[in-house]
Amino acid sequence: MSTSITRRAFGAIVASTAISAALPLRFAHAAEYTFKMGTNVPATHPLNVHLSQAADKVKTETNGRFELQLFPNNQLGADSDMLSQLRSGALECFLNSGVNVLSTLIPAAAISGVGFAFKGYSEVWSALDGKLGANLRGQINKGGLVVMDKVWDNGFRMITNSSKPITKPNDLEGMKIRVPVSALWLSLFKALGAAPTGMNFAEVYTALQTKVVDGQENPPAIIAAAKLNEVQTYASVTNHMWDGWWFLMNRRAWGQVPPDLQETVSKIINESCVAQRADVAQKNIDLRKDLAASGMIFNEVDPAPFRSKLSEAGFYKEWRGKFGEEAWALLEESVGKLA
Numbered sequence: 660m661s662t663s664i665t666r667r668a669f670g671a672i673v674a675s676t677a678i679s680a681a682l683p684l685r686f687a688h689a690a691e692y693t694f695k696m697g698t699n700v701p702a703t704h705p706l707n708v709h710l711s712q713a714a715d716k717v718k719t720e721t722n723g724r725f726e727l728q729l730f731p732n733n734q735l736g737a738d739s740d741m742l743s744q745l746r747s748g749a750l751e752c753f754l755n756s757g758v759n760v761l762s763t764l765i766p767a768a769a770i771s772g773v774g775f776a777f778k779g780y781s782e783v784w785s786a787l788d789g790k791l792g793a794n795l796r797g798q799i800n801k802g803g804l805v806v807m808d809k810v811w812d813n814g815f816r817m818i819t820n821s822s823k824p825i826t827k828p829n830d831l832e833g834m835k836i837r838v839p840v841s842a843l844w845l846s847l848f849k850a851l852g853a854a855p856t857g858m859n860f861a862e863v864y865t866a867l868q869t870k871v872v873d874g875q876e877n878p879p880a881i882i883a884a885a886k887l888n889e890v891q892t893y894a895s896v897t898n899h900m901w902d903g904w905w906f907l908m909n910r911r912a913w914g915q916v917p918p919d920l921q922e923t924v925s926k927i928i929n930e931s932c933v934a935q936r937a938d939v940a941q942k943n944i945d946l947r948k949d950l951a952a953s954g955m956i957f958n959e960v961d962p963a964p965f966r967s968k969l970s971e972a973g974f975y976k977e978w979r980g981k982f983g984e985e986a987w988a989l990l991e992e993s994v995g996k997l998a
């Protein structure tokens with residue numbers, strides 16, 4: 660008898676503990692604002708690692724009122740899909756390069772992708788944390804989207820393929836190369852003599868594997884995270900373009916968030932971005948060694964003949980006309996005269 664009472668009493672204690680433990684947890688998890696974030700690179704890429712840390716911080720510092728949920732690696736669809744979802748409000752946050760599909764909506768955002776414009780990170784951050792960045796964010800706002808102040812680092816891009824090292828512009832002649840879905844990117848590689856195809860990143864691994872294209876161009880952190888070294892042999896360090904992701908938001912969704920919460924969330928996101936930049940710059944150096952160890956053959960490239968080829972093809976003149984004198988002057992303030 661005493662055993663059965665004890666057992667019943669024990670059961671009651673377990674039940675009440677379970678209820679009291681479960682209730683506050685359940686309510687703590689019911690955020691007032693839940694924003695999904697979509698990205699186009701694998702979860703291991705520093706972009707996602709730092710976004711995920713930002714999400715944890717946001718949850719803690721807003722006492723669970725605001726929740727950021729990360730969907731990396733095109734889980735919600737390719738870039739083109741995520742941009743549509745962002746505009747309709749089905750997706751609240753989307754990380755995209757101004758030179759990538761965002762430029763199909765806001766052509767002015769692509770100016771950071773002008774070929775061989777930035778010679779190093781100091782020029783990149785002086786431009787994009789400075790007047791050029793402010794100008795671009797203004798254009799993105801005019802296009803109907805909210806954008807956070809700091810741009811997340813992707814890095815300086817290099818060309819990979821499986822047939823030969825690229826050392827001079829002629830090596831690109833007729834090469835089928837994947838570029839993002841972007842007029843500037845297509846124009847850049849056409850001017851260099853290649854045969855570029857615009858394609859979302861979601862399709863790149865398969866396109867390389869099945870030889871729909873011969874090559875692609877991205878920094879080491881992406882090549883490693885997406886395992887492109889499994890389907891590419893040569894990596895030619897052209898540094899033809901610096902690239903980064905803007906943290907974009909749906910205007911209606913963000914507008915419903917009270918200003919004090921907006922401030923906390925923005926501050927955490929922008930601080931995480933600064934940490935992400937340091938991490939990416941270091942990884943883009945360190946991962947070269949890992950990729951080389953896995954069999955990729957790297958070669959350094961003198962950018963001068965590539966820049967000359969672009970000048971001769973009228974690339975700079977054409978894009979200066981498209982972006983306009985004001986934006987072009989802001990770019991040149993940080994990088995010097997472009998041919």
Ligand code: X2X
Binds near residue numbers: 700755759860881
């Ligand atoms: O699509 C690409 O190549 C990527 C992942 O680098 C960009 O977002 C521009």
